[in-house]
Amino acid sequence: MDSGRLRDFLGGLGHPTGADLLMYSDGELSGRKTRQVRKHLRRCWQCRIELEKIGDAISDFIESRNAEASQFPPLLGWSRFGALLRSAAAEQVERRPLWNVWRRLPRPGFAIASAAVVVAALWLHLTSIAPVSANALLSQAEAAEINASRGMSDPVLYRRIEFRFRPSPQQTGQAGAIESWTGLKLLRSHQRSSAAFWPEFENVLRRNRMGRHPLLSAAAFAEWRKSLPGRRENVSRGRWRDGREALTLRTIADGVAGPGTILESTLMVRVEDWRTVRQSVRVQGETDIREYELAEISSMVTPMSSLDASIFGTPTPEISSRPAMPVSAPVLAGRPENASPETEIQALYALHRVRACLGEDVAITRGSSGRVFVDGIVQSLPRKEELLAALSQITALEMRIRTFEELRPVEVPEPHASSGQAPAGNPVAENGVPPIQKILKGRISGSRITELSNRAVSLSESWMAEAWALRKLEDGFTVQKVDKLSDSGRKMLAEMVRDHAAAIYAGVDASQAEFQPYVAAEAITIQESNADIPGWPASVRHLFDVATSAADLTRALCAGSSPPSQPAGDPIRSLAAALIEAQAAAARARNAADTIFQPVTAPR
């Protein structure tokens, strides 16, 4: 805007300034000034154009920041917020009225009351802890389970649990052991036990809404407790077997009956760290009451990267040589030849926009009549509403999305639990200390090395989630199928491919920046044999391969896992080269999305 336009326009002699026009469009001018500007705009083309430019600039900014935000969604999708909120709600609130009464006491009264409070506090401290309500106890214990995950990118709680079973009060008990792995951030769990009565107990847990949560957890107990039509309960003090103070919540279920129903359960929580250490369960059998007891023997928190990737589930069957897919992306199944792919691409795109393609149990399937279904189990009601809203504009779509809460106990799937089946890996790092600890020892502090490792592994997991989603798109849309898509459908597909490729690029780039200071100064050269890969499917497959390779090397370097093939030489340098290659592949895949618009020349 030229200097002449900066003159005051109040007399109607000049043009409004740019700031005035912006304030006018924002509704921030006073009524008088607003009328003046409106009047001026009616007669001045130049200022109308200036106003349009402001609108265009705002529009550009909004689109740019939205695009940026969509590239970096929340890592955990807000899954922890509910527990954080419950924990905060369970905190003690400062009672101001009591304090005001205190301050109004006369001086002698104040002194006596102060002395009484000190004595009372000392007595309370020396004798015992104050009992808490059942809700507060469970909230504290749930918060402790969440807090255990802090400071590690994807921590896993490993526990050995003593498992006792008594078929009836008259019979002798049996004993066994359970090993349990719980992903503390991504809410995954896996248990195994050689005890003969373990499968039966698993069924009991599933039937009574305890199966969705880790064994011996406050979250599982709380979910069962919440499902009861009525209950009686009390909290008592006691001591854990190591002598430390503990609180025990005993809940007796009212209004429940039938074989397999939990009639009563107790949960013991250690006060020092609010860790659940023992749980007993009394279950209605055919004729007798069956009793189970779980008691922690030992535990440790270890990064997920130190475990076998398949610990929480088996690798996807079609790519068995790949590391296990951490979460399921929306997949296409059924009989693609019977239905137009247009509805599916619209549904996939809608789910993509709300990031349901990365971390949720959502699948798109086709029925025999050609009808398209969206099936899913999501964490919460708000998330369900978000998905339903995203899909609401698509016709001929049947949605069957439920929350965990809405699932009946018997229906709750336990895809990751496998009784009696040994997991593929050892819960600790195969090689003991991860290589990065040795390589960087002396160059940076131990805590910085740990921080670097956690961040690198976390980034690799993020880009692999994107890579899997991209790979699923490539699997689901053959060239022939793409050929049946309308222009609009192709645009959606191209945008999804670009988005995932850009996210992989950004993740790999961030990882590269983390390691850059520790790479030798000489230039890293990469093999460019795949520089001219034609078409988006080949580019996507290549990107998946190199992204997987970079993730494998990251885990090998930072967590000590064994990569499929370990290149010789400096591991950080090898990783840096892999990251550069992955970056280049991501850039190519993103650009290759344009080939989705090209006519089909030959079947794939």
Place this chain on the structure above:
Amino acid sequence: MQSEAVREIKACWGQVACGRPGESAELERTVGEVFVVLRDPIYRYVFSTVRNAGDAEDLTQEAFIRLLRDLRKGHAIENVKAWLFRVAHNLVIDFSRRSPVPESLDAAANQRMTEEMPDPSPSAEERALDWASRCRLLRTLAPQERRCMELRAEGLRYREIAEILGIKIPTVQTTLDRAIKKIVEQRNG
């Protein structure tokens, strides 16, 4: 929906002040509903500064937890949205002092993205800007300009933006004007 949530917060605050039983559970539920409405705007604002999804997620959640705590203490909150942005802004400032913004996700990442990932797609004509120009556009803005634009984009009035950022209203006006001019210049090449 948003105004309903805000009204409900105010109503619940009244209950806290009266000390009615069950207040905690109701506040927890209401803050949960406010979270669903405002988490994305707050997240976007936080992310624009901290440049890390995990940190932005933690800080966003912390802002809402502080809302619950403040309401439970009986503090009056007239404008929940502006209050949340102010708390988020303070959290971001504290965080930035402790952990400088990583270069990798800021200028360097955008720079490389710009250089290596041009978008020659024919469909780009449907977008207002391609990826590279979007990065350039956002990089053009100074931190304060970006914050003002972010807050204005979330529908906050100049007075509210001034309160959140701790600056004067005329400063908000000039900052926004300057930011818009930069974007217009960027568009004109």
